[in-house]
Amino acid sequence: MSDDDAGADAPPADPSTAEPGAGSATEPRHFVRMFSVWLVLSAIVVPLYYFLVGPHVPPGTMSSTAEENQFDFNVLMVLALPVLLAVWVYLGYCIMTWRAAKAGAADPVGGEVARNHLGVQTGWIAITSVIVLFLAGFGTFELIANNGAGGGEGPNPVWTPTSAHILPIQVIGQQWTFTYRYPTFGGFESSKLMVPVDTTVAFHVTSLDVIHSFWAYQLSIKADANPQVDNVAYTTAHHTGSVTVRCSELCGLWHGAMFNYGQVVSKDAFESWAKSTEAATAANTKLLPPFAWTYVPDANGAGGGFYNNDTVDPYSPSEVYGAKQPAS
């Protein structure tokens, strides 16, 4: 600081000849000083963040997608922290060195001198371009390499897992809760999400009414639930534990209450639960419509037509969730 003070207290350089950042015979090399401070801070802060904070960054490591998303967040932070530090160091250095109240501080430089510094402009454009392009490439790679990274890929996913066995679980959004159908266990429907550990799962997300969004926080799955759309997202749970499911699309009065809980359990426990639930709900499952990836929610309820009302055909020409199809 004493050097700064000495330099700043010196007579101000002639703005018309001074080269910004390069210093002069009577002035310290400000850029070198700022860069040095920034470099040291970055070398300390970034590793501290990555190794101490990084492992605790949401959404944790319960699933393959959670691990990947946590890694992605940490990469973003590792790139963002030096930028943040650069801004802070620059502002702090400016305040300490060139504040107006400081005796002998140079007048603000403007006009021609403030323009056309090739090094600053080129450096700014180059650095920001490299960062943005790298992030675009990195993000795209992570999406492809991680089978959509937990996001919905639509009805025809192009980045699919290579697992030999994939468990399909259908997520049905409706105002205001999620229910789950298990097509490989007779198509029973459950109000609770159960997921086996170490098994690749394909969530087929759809809706019976408005747009919802299925967000299984600890699994790091987030996929929009659109009526008549089968939105597929993949993950593999690596640890057992509780999962919180929330709707993350504003969907009406009780949107805030649209959450429930699930469990990641051992494969044996899942098999046991699925088979016992299939048996326990058999009477209701046979009343459900045949399993389909999407359902048309237009025939039932007050918006469609009431049962026993001969003036309204309660059946849709395509499959309708909850209504028996007319014999044909």
Next chain:
Amino acid sequence: MSFGGRLSAVLVLLAIAIGLAVYTVVTYLTPQSGVVDFTAAQPAGAPVTLTVQTVGSIGYGAHPTWVTYMVQAPDGQWEHDTTWKVPAHTRINMTIHQFDSGSPLRNQQWGRVQGVTGGVEILNGKPISVYDSNTGNGVGHTFAIPTLGVNVPLVGVDSNASNICSQAPCGSDSVSNTIKVSFVTPGPGEYPWQCFVPCGLGFLYGNGGPMSNANYMGGFLDVTA
């Protein structure tokens, strides 16, 4: 004016603006009615008797054609409130008088009785665990507390009956179904309940109007210690 004075003025104006915004939001979101308290005269640990009714049209107020729940307060009066204060870890013996007609469920999952004692409801004296909403009069409404896994289908009455109630509160002179269930409240907290039948006639997917306004087809179970 000094810098301190200007700063103080700005902060005061900012505080007033924030206060007005918070007041507006809270006023908008707060139900325009009270809470029916089932804990006041309740002996500790004794079961709570909760009696409600579902009516096809309330018949009065700002939305006389809207379907609604009504609740019988401890003093015997029927109230148009859907926030019910009950004690924690206590058995709730619930009786629901269903006065509305029904239809097939959009999702037959809500035809399954869930989360109540024995997994059954007593429908007009007979226990059932599943009701096929494609038969009979269908299901008019459900009483569901999603966070507790509770779901009770309320079978509809005959829509061709001559004595369908159209003015709340409804009495025994109107056609109705009586459903009885029991469940135990969890620890203290606010547990939203709702109907899963899209019964908001004339609204998008049936989930607007009475389905999207407090005090009609949804509310809170306010569980206190």
